[in-house]
Amino acid sequence: MAEKQRMEASSRAATIAITAVLYAVAKGATAYIHTPWGVGELLIGIFVPAFFAVVSDTWSAAIGAGLGTFIGDTFFLTATGSTNPALSLIAGVPANFIAFLLFGWFVKRYTSWGGFVAATLSFVTLGNLIAASSIVFFGASVFTAVGPLVAAYPAEALIFGFTAFWSLTMIPFIIIVVPLLVRAVKPLRGRSSIISSFPEWGEMGLRTVILGSFLLAVAFAAAIFLYLPGVVGLAGYPAVTDDVALVIVALVIVVPVAGEAMAAGRRP
Numbered sequence: 001m002a003e004k005q006r007m008e009a010s011s012r013a014a015t016i017a018i019t020a021v022l023y024a025v026a027k028g029a030t031a032y033i034h035t036p037w038g039v040g041e042l043l044i045g046i047f048v049p050a051f052f053a054v055v056s057d058t059w060s061a062a063i064g065a066g067l068g069t070f071i072g073d074t075f076f077l078t079a080t081g082s083t084n085p086a087l088s089l090i091a092g093v094p095a096n097f098i099a100f101l102l103f104g105w106f107v108k109r110y111t112s113w114g115g116f117v118a119a120t121l122s123f124v125t126l127g128n129l130i131a132a133s134s135i136v137f138f139g140a141s142v143f144t145a146v147g148p149l150v151a152a153y154p155a156e157a158l159i160f161g162f163t164a165f166w167s168l169t170m171i172p173f174i175i176i177v178v179p180l181l182v183r184a185v186k187p188l189r190g191r192s193s194i195i196s197s198f199p200e201w202g203e204m205g206l207r208t209v210i211l212g213s214f215l216l217a218v219a220f221a222a223a224i225f226l227y228l229p230g231v232v233g234l235a236g237y238p239a240v241t242d243d244v245a246l247v248i249v250a251l252v253i254v255v256p257v258a259g260e261a262m263a264a265g266r267r268p
Contacts, residue, residue, distance in 0.1 A: 011193040012060040015052060018194065019064025020071060023048045027072030034082045035165055037158070039135060039145055041077055046124070046170040047177040049100045054116070054178060055185065055195045058104030066097035086142035091134035099127025113201040120174050125167045132162035 026045020033042040049065035073088035083092075106119040136158050139146035149158055179201060188195050 008193075011196075012057055015056045015060035015194050016064040016067065019049055019052045019056075019061055020068035023065060023068025024072035024075065027069070028076035031072070031076040031080050031082075034080070035162065037149055037161065039082055039087075039139070039143070039149070040131075040162065040166070041080075041082060042169055043166065044169065044173045047174050047181070049096065050103065050120070050124075050174045051178045051181045053100045053104035054107050054182060054199060055197050057196070058101060058108065061104050062097050062101035065100040066093040069093055069096045081145070084143050087135070087139055087146070090138050090142060091131040095127040095131035095134065098130060099123045102126070107199065108197060111199050111201075116178075116199065116201060117175060120171055124170055124174065125163065128163045128166040128170070129159070131166070132159045135162065 023045065026048050027041070027043060030042050030044060035041065049061055049068065052061040052064060069092040070085065070088050073083050073092055074085045077083045077088075078085065100123070103119045103123040106123065107116050109115075110118070135146060136150060136155050140150050182199060182201075185192075185195050186198060189198055
């Protein structure tokens, strides 16, 4: 029994370390691509903690996500002037931990393709909402670059702007890359204590997935029409509305296409 507990503890520690390091490196790869408001980054490496939340221990993946965010922000983003360690602790660390704790729990509880997409849409957006709210309400006290944003623009517009930008750029990458990685590690079934969960995603719930992705895109589009044009001018990035609109279109297309690809992979 003691030996089993030691092995489990070692596996959890390894999962935390691997998730944190890979996520930090992924953040570093896009550290110089900032959000339109100069705070934070375009983060497509979000698929790293999402993948480990699917295939590994949920708590370990969530802790690794939070730790990886802090490491990446401290060693990469701080040098670009888009954040600092204190802002990371206030916004990025809790947002990533909560998002991937809930995400990992959900995908293991609801194991269909529809469950995976629902978790991605729901909890990635929730995590970004937490990060955006933390930046707007508390960020100015620890990071001077947030002050002009908060002073010049409505809080709800900034919160929506950050949430929409991050969510609509993260979600397609998670939905495309994570299933590919899950399929790639299937030969490790029964051989790895770190990669211990192997979902069998098929075409169950595909109509629900299509409807959900469409409704999310419509909700973002409506909110963008109301709020986003009022906050994009600050960073001299007037084309952001067009860019986000393209990502909305991609969201509506990517989710069902990826789902059909997963289903096709299971057919004889």
